[in-house]
Amino acid sequence: MxxxxxxxxxxxxxxxxxxxxxxxxxxxxxxxxxxxxxxxxxxxxxxxxxxxxxxxxxxxxxxxxxxxxxxxxxxxxxxxxxxxxxxxxxxxxxxxxxxxxxxxxxxxxxxxxxxxxxxxxxxxxxxxxxxxxxxxxxxxxxxxxxxxxxxxxxxxxxxxxxxxxxxxxxxxxxxxxxxxxxxxxxxxxxxxxxxxxxxxxxxxxxxxxxxxRGREWIERYLDATDLMKMLRLANGAVKISGFGWSLTDDDLADAEPVTADPFLLETAEGFMLADTRTLRRQSLSPVTAEVVAVTQSSSTPEVAAERLARRLGTRRSAAEALCHEAVTVLDIHFGRRVSASCPTNGGGR
Structure with missing residues (x-):
């Protein structure tokens, strides 16, 4: 024994x-x-x-x-x-x-x-x-x-x-x-x-x-509750992308973040990327937060680059480079495609 x-x-x-x-x-x-x-x-x-x-x-x-x-x-x-x-x-x-x-x-x-x-x-x-x-x-x-x-x-x-x-x-x-x-x-x-x-x-x-079968995001919801506990947050203390808030409002999102991706947050101090699996937290500039938000809510690099180029007023090639850098450096992913009848998040800005 x-x-x-x-x-x-x-x-x-x-x-x-x-x-x-x-x-x-x-x-x-x-x-x-x-x-x-x-x-x-x-x-x-x-x-x-x-x-x-x-x-x-x-x-x-x-x-x-x-x-x-x-x-x-x-x-x-x-x-x-x-x-x-x-x-x-x-x-x-x-x-x-x-x-x-x-x-x-x-x-x-x-x-x-x-x-x-x-x-x-x-x-x-x-x-x-x-x-x-x-x-x-x-x-x-x-x-x-x-x-x-x-x-x-x-x-x-x-x-x-x-x-x-x-x-x-x-x-x-x-x-x-x-x-x-x-x-x-x-x-x-x-x-x-x-x-x-x-x-x-x-x-x-x-x-x-x-x-x-229509709520594959349940695991991410449970991870979001873990995030709130990890950061010792009460309701209303921060905004979490995909839960009543979205940084992007271009109506062109065709995906939602994959389950294991870090969460994009807006806090009183600014934007943050937080991962409940690795416990990693990283502050983001407003532009980087835009890149993360667009990347996670786009199903392909092409969709993300087109959206980001419009939002930042830059060339598509530059937008592609920003998305690629975010995926590589921040360990985020392009999103999981959802049907047009399923909203990709619960709110706006």
């Missing part, structure tokens, strides 16, 4: 593993197993490997496998439940309720039913139109459950967040479907499933999958 590595704080290791189990986004572990109170630890010994983590209820008995194992107390199945690693606790809360209750500590927010799924989609649409984000998702203590599935509900993958029930039932994540029994664990874990299976109820999963 591994305890998280030499010198590792079990509470920190447990918190990291739980984060990955809740969100479905694996960074340190290939898979995370959470055993409910009363579940036998020996049921996963042959399935959990050295790259996995196991969250064990206090008093569950010995675990002799190679995975990193961390004990916890409490529970994490029903809304209002709290799970503890030592003195550190995480509460499970409903998405809608999280907007009205006082967040007092680390909280995992879940889409528990169709109304909460619809509320999530409506909030995302509102942020895209107005630049106003739901307050709960701007709180650094809040973790959005099943984030990986929200980004791509139709995607197929083998289980990453596994719950072992008291009766030996194997299910997915916080609320997911029962997919088998602990006696067949290795076989069950080898079968790819839609990511939407983490919700465990058909209607909301279908709703999110259907909504996603």
């Amino acid at each position: 591994q305890d998280g590595g030499e010198g590792s704080d079990p509470e920190v290791v447990g918190a990291r593993a739980l984060r990955e189990w809740v969100t479905g986004e694996q960074n340190e572990y290939s898979r995370v197993f959470l055993l409910d109170s009363g579940a036998a630890a020996d049921g996963i010994t042959g399935a959990a490997g050295p790259e996995d983590a196991v969250l064990l209820p206090v008093g569950s008995g010995p675990y002799d496998g190679p995975a990193r194992a961390v004990p916890y107390s409490g529970g994490f199945r029903e809304i209002g439940d709290e799970l503890f690693f030592g003195e550190r606790g995480v509460e499970l809360q409903d998405y809608i309720a999280a907007s009205f209750v006082q967040i007092v500590g680390p909280t995992a927010v879940c889409l528990v039913d169709e109304p909460s799924c619809r509320a999530f989609v409506d909030d995302a649409e509102l942020a895209r139109r107005t630049g106003v984000f739901p307050s709960a998702l701007l709180d650094p203590r809040v973790l959005l459950a099943n984030r990986r599935a929200l980004v791509n509900p139709d995607g197929l993958e083998t289980p990453r967040a596994i719950r072992v029930g008291t009766d030996g039932a194997i299910s997915l994540g916080v609320q997911g479907e029962v997919i088998g029994d602990v006696d067949d664990l290795q076989t069950v874990l080898a079968v790819p499933l839609p990511r939407a299976a983490v919700w465990g109820y058909r209607a909301p999963g279908d709703l999110l999958a259907a909504d996603h």
Whole structure:
């Protein structure tokens, strides 16, 4: 049994593993197993490997496998439940309720039913139109459950967040479907499933999958909430391109920024390019900000050069050079083409 590595704080290791189990986004572990109170630890010994983590209820008995194992107390199945690693606790809360209750500590927010799924989609649409984000998702203590599935509900993958029930039932994540029994664990874990299976109820999963087909920008919306937290910003403190604001207003944009691109912001101090993946921040001159805005909202170099030449009153060759330099130096990309019926951002200047 591994305890998280030499010198590792079990509470920190447990918190990291739980984060990955809740969100479905694996960074340190290939898979995370959470055993409910009363579940036998020996049921996963042959399935959990050295790259996995196991969250064990206090008093569950010995675990002799190679995975990193961390004990916890409490529970994490029903809304209002709290799970503890030592003195550190995480509460499970409903998405809608999280907007009205006082967040007092680390909280995992879940889409528990169709109304909460619809509320999530409506909030995302509102942020895209107005630049106003739901307050709960701007709180650094809040973790959005099943984030990986929200980004791509139709995607197929083998289980990453596994719950072992008291009766030996194997299910997915916080609320997911029962997919088998602990006696067949290795076989069950080898079968790819839609990511939407983490919700465990058909209607909301279908709703999110259907909504996603016209909302590929959902991941960028979630990245924008990360950006607000990274910069410690409240609603209204800055303008974020694509969320209620656009630096360009020529009506010639035919694309929106690709998901992984840095964000263009206008702050009280000027323009900034910020990347939630690399944590890089860079101040921009007004002209460079124009180049970035045009490049990210144009589907091809030709479209971008034509638009930029008009905006700057320069030759097309000079505009092409500026776009190429921005792509090379600032690590931005030409945008993802959208249909004429889909607006490329939520507002104007």
